[in-house]
Amino acid sequence: MAVSSDFVPHPASASPSPAQPPPPRRPAWRRIVSAVAGVALAIGAVYAQTFVMTVNDKTAPLTVSGGMREELRTDHFSARLERIEFARSIRVKKAYSTDEATTDQIFLVVKVGATSPRRPTKLVPHLVTAGGLRFAATDKVDENATITAKWIQPGWWRSGLCFFEIPPDEVAGARVVVSEPVNSLYGDQYIPEVSMDLGLDEAKAREAMSAAKDGYEVSGI
Amino acid sequence: MSQNPNDTGVWRPPAAEPSWFTPAPRLPRPDARVWPPPAPEQEEPRGSSTVPMPAVQDGQAPGRRTWPPPPPVPAASPPPGPAASPFRGEAPAERAASAASAPAAAPPMSLSSSPSAAPPAPTAPPPADRAASAAAPSARRRIPKPVKIGLQLLGAVALTAALLGVKGYDELTRFERDNPAAQVRHVASGQAADLADARWRLLKIAPMAQQPDNLAPGTIMLQIDLEGTALNQDGTHFTTTPPYYYMGDAAGRTWMALSWKAPERLTPGVPGRFTLISSVPKDVAGQVELLLWPNSYVGEREWGPALRFAR
Amino acid sequence: MTSTPPRGARRRRPVLIPAVAVLAAATAGVSAALGGLAQAPDTSVEKLGKGAEFDQGKMLTVVQDAVVRSGGKFEMGVPGKRYLQIVLKVTNETDRTIQAQEMDHALPTVRADSTTIKPKPGDLGPYIRSISQGHSYAQLHPGVPTTVIMSFELEPGRPVPKRLSIDLGAFELHEDFFSRQRAWSQIFQDTAVTPSPAASATPAPSPSGTDAPRLGLAEPKTRIPPVVAAQVDLPVRVETS
Numbered sequence: 001m002a003v004s005s006d007f008v009p010h011p012a013s014a015s016p017s018p019a020q021p022p023p024p025r026r027p028a029w030r031r032i033v034s035a036v037a038g039v040a041l042a043i044g045a046v047y048a049q050t051f052v053m054t055v056n057d058k059t060a061p062l063t064v065s066g067g068m069r070e071e072l073r074t075d076h077f078s079a080r081l082e083r084i085e086f087a088r089s090i091r092v093k094k095a096y097s098t099d100e101a102t103t104d105q106i107f108l109v110v111k112v113g114a115t116s117p118r119r120p121t122k123l124v125p126h127l128v129t130a131g132g133l134r135f136a137a138t139d140k141v142d143e144n145a146t147i148t149a150k151w152i153q154p155g156w157w158r159s160g161l162c163f164f165e166i167p168p169d170e171v172a173g174a175r176v177v178v179s180e181p182v183n184s185l186y187g188d189q190y191i192p193e194v195s196m197d198l199g200l201d202e203a204k205a206r207e208a209m210s211a212a213k214d215g216y217e218v219s220g221i
Numbered sequence: 222m223s224q225n226p227n228d229t230g231v232w233r234p235p236a237a238e239p240s241w242f243t244p245a246p247r248l249p250r251p252d253a254r255v256w257p258p259p260a261p262e263q264e265e266p267r268g269s270s271t272v273p274m275p276a277v278q279d280g281q282a283p284g285r286r287t288w289p290p291p292p293p294v295p296a297a298s299p300p301p302g303p304a305a306s307p308f309r310g311e312a313p314a315e316r317a318a319s320a321a322s323a324p325a326a327a328p329p330m331s332l333s334s335s336p337s338a339a340p341p342a343p344t345a346p347p348p349a350d351r352a353a354s355a356a357a358p359s360a361r362r363r364i365p366k367p368v369k370i371g372l373q374l375l376g377a378v379a380l381t382a383a384l385l386g387v388k389g390y391d392e393l394t395r396f397e398r399d400n401p402a403a404q405v406r407h408v409a410s411g412q413a414a415d416l417a418d419a420r421w422r423l424l425k426i427a428p429m430a431q432q433p434d435n436l437a438p439g440t441i442m443l444q445i446d447l448e449g450t451a452l453n454q455d456g457t458h459f460t461t462t463p464p465y466y467y468m469g470d471a472a473g474r475t476w477m478a479l480s481w482k483a484p485e486r487l488t489p490g491v492p493g494r495f496t497l498i499s500s501v502p503k504d505v506a507g508q509v510e511l512l513l514w515p516n517s518y519v520g521e522r523e524w525g526p527a528l529r530f531a532r
Numbered sequence: 533m534t535s536t537p538p539r540g541a542r543r544r545r546p547v548l549i550p551a552v553a554v555l556a557a558a559t560a561g562v563s564a565a566l567g568g569l570a571q572a573p574d575t576s577v578e579k580l581g582k583g584a585e586f587d588q589g590k591m592l593t594v595v596q597d598a599v600v601r602s603g604g605k606f607e608m609g610v611p612g613k614r615y616l617q618i619v620l621k622v623t624n625e626t627d628r629t630i631q632a633q634e635m636d637h638a639l640p641t642v643r644a645d646s647t648t649i650k651p652k653p654g655d656l657g658p659y660i661r662s663i664s665q666g667h668s669y670a671q672l673h674p675g676v677p678t679t680v681i682m683s684f685e686l687e688p689g690r691p692v693p694k695r696l697s698i699d700l701g702a703f704e705l706h707e708d709f710f711s712r713q714r715a716w717s718q719i720f721q722d723t724a725v726t727p728s729p730a731a732s733a734t735p736a737p738s739p740s741g742t743d744a745p746r747l748g749l750a751e752p753k754t755r756i757p758p759v760v761a762a763q764v765d766l767p768v769r770v771e772t773s
Contacts, residue, residue, distance in 0.1 A: 055711065055712040055713050056713070059713065102665045103664065104664075104665065105676070117474075118473060118475065120476060120477045126629075132627055133627050133674040134627060134628040134674070135629055135673055135674070136628070136629035136671065136673075138671065140664070140667075151477050153500070154474040154475075154476070154502075155439070155440070155476075155501070155502035156437045156438070156502060158437060166673070167675070167676060170675075
């Protein structure tokens with residue numbers, strides 16, 4: 001056919017490429033399936049975001065939990081809860097004097113045993129109530145009488161006492177957490193901790209507190 | 222309109238010569254019409270998009286001044302990808318045809334010969350051309366699809382590994398710089414070694430004569446006698462800032478060793494006696510060795526040089 | 533191949549993006565002109581009297597009493613000297629034990645009869661302890677109302693002030709920009725302040741020479757003052773015992 005433009009392509013080759021037949025239209029069911037698959041992938045992606053850890057989770061220490069007299073092992077130390085007692089006042093017998101600590105709330109005296117696999121360490125306890133409040137060990141009792149002052153060394157278990165002054169309402173559901181001291185300026189920031197459930201519900205707490213001692217004596221410091 | 226290679230008809234060339242702040246004339250957009258150029262009598266707006274459409278065969282075709290076909294490009298640079306436009310589909314066909322028609326000759330540059338070659342080319346059996354065009358590109362370096370995907374996957378995995386490797390290396394070197402590794406030097410029995418401006422020699426490790434009452438069961442208290450000689454004035458500070466001591470066993474466990482007696486003053490060259498005590502389990506009491514660090518700061522973290530005295 | 537668009541057809545120019553850009557620019561310009569998006573500072577200062585409770589965010593404070601007494605009571609102070617003591621009842625509202633010394637930031641300014649006794653350049657600041665069962669300690673446990681005493685030493689010759697005006701600061705749980713961690717921090721004002729030397733009336737040096745050692749802080753420094761959320765005005769009583 002003589003056409004004015006010789007460079008106009010042959011009508012038969014009007015499709016994308018001269019050699020291929022025109023591609024068939026995608027059937028409707030395939031489009032639906034791919035749409036559903038796309039939506040499902042999007043849902044999966046959004047759901048995966050729920051697994052992203054919050055900052056608090058990322059910086060939280062690795063916690064090993066347990067109950068009374070359970071040996072809880074971490075890489076840096078192992079600890080176990082040996083005894084729980086309540087007291088209304090505490091007497092610390094030092095070399096040349098005796099300190100008396102009294103309270104209008106209640107003192108919780110916890111005996112913790114610990115050992116270390118390789119290196120000598122020191123441990124610092126704190127109490128976490130059911131409501132999430134963290135109570136540091138009370139400063140009414142000299143630190144040298146507590147487990148904080150004792151070196152935990154490999155090869156043998158060493159016991160020490162922790163003293164907490166807490167309102168009686170917060171005792172039920174509380175747990176004692178023991179970890180190495182962390183200094184924000186240097187040293188390892190991410191340390192393991194051991195969380196020991198005191199195993200006190202409302203009834204047991206009331207019962208234990210009613211047996212609280214007066215004049216709990218600590219000596220040998 | 223003359224064929225000015227800089228004037229693509231789509232982008233205006235820059236006002237000045239291209240320099241570092243004005244861009245050079247760019248290639249046209251892929252769907253911009255570059256060939257054939259717009260007809261002069263038609264006011265085609267610049268930048269208009271083009272769509273490949275078949276020509277009007279029997280209607281009134283717009284007056285167009287046709288140009289002779291471009292000189293055939295040497296076969297060394299084939300067009301990439303499947304033919305997306307009929308124009309492209311035609312070019313390799315043309316080239317294949319012209320290459321077939323003049324195989325040994327240099328690409329003919331004369332315009333006179335090509336118009337004669339061109340008209341027969343499209344009208345000559347198209348299936349042959351199409352087959353040739355279909356076969357020719359794949360004969361030339363065309364990576365098959367699975368190989369391509371495999372290469373991409375391999376590249377992704379390799380790059381991820383490289384990224385993680387570089388990040389890990391960076392973090393590791395930073396950690397090692399901030400936390401110097403412990404360099405423990407072993408000192409033979411009875412020998413002396415230098416550390417922190419002083420010369421140290423282990424004299425004796427023995428259980429204490431008088432064991433204290435409140436020892437944990439299974440442990441024994443050892444007494445360690447150490448002789449330290451300051452080498453210069455700097456080394457006399459150990460009376461006020463004592464070194465840090467550990468007792469270590471063969472398995473790598475360590476125990477605290479506390480200073481019990483230290484000399485009141487150290488003068489350079491005069492040996493001074495340091496006495497330490499340490500509680501260790503009874504079963505390792507015979508094999509623990511003394512580890513000496515220059516001060517408590519590096520000793521707690523176990524950084525830098527230290528001495529380990531063999532018994 | 534190209535084809536000429538049919539005559540008369542209107543090309544659709546893409547106008548959505550430029551239109552949105554112009555709208556955004558106009559919005560930003562109008563907001564900036566009207567003062568920006570920052571929250572207007574809360575400039576109200578609550579005026580409170582003795583015994584009123586105020587929530588500072590981090591703790592709930594009740595200023596109970598202001599008393600001048602000689603040292604030794606509650607294990608605070610030396611028996612021969614006089615101390616101006618502010619008695620507070622503080623309930624720690626955070627989730628962990630804080631130190632009683634943190635009340636130093638909670639009460640940024642204390643004025644006695646128009647003389648600023650805190651912060652006083654060259655002075656280390658008051659001695660702050662939490663009192664329990666007649667002894668002084670240092671902890672404020674969460675959720676437990678504790679008596680806190682802030683003790684200022686009074687120079688021997690100085691007359692007893694009649695009224696005290698105490699500024700109470702405010703705290704917020706602030707999220708750190710980089711680490712995204714939340715911590716209680718004090719709210720400060722936007723502008724720094726350089727007090728003039730005449731305004732900060734530093735008292736004449738005591739002849740007895742028992743002052744706290746001068747730390748070279750005699751000149752007033754430019755500082756960013758904390759936001760004062762409440763002001764407590766209460767009379768001072770003298771305790772003779």
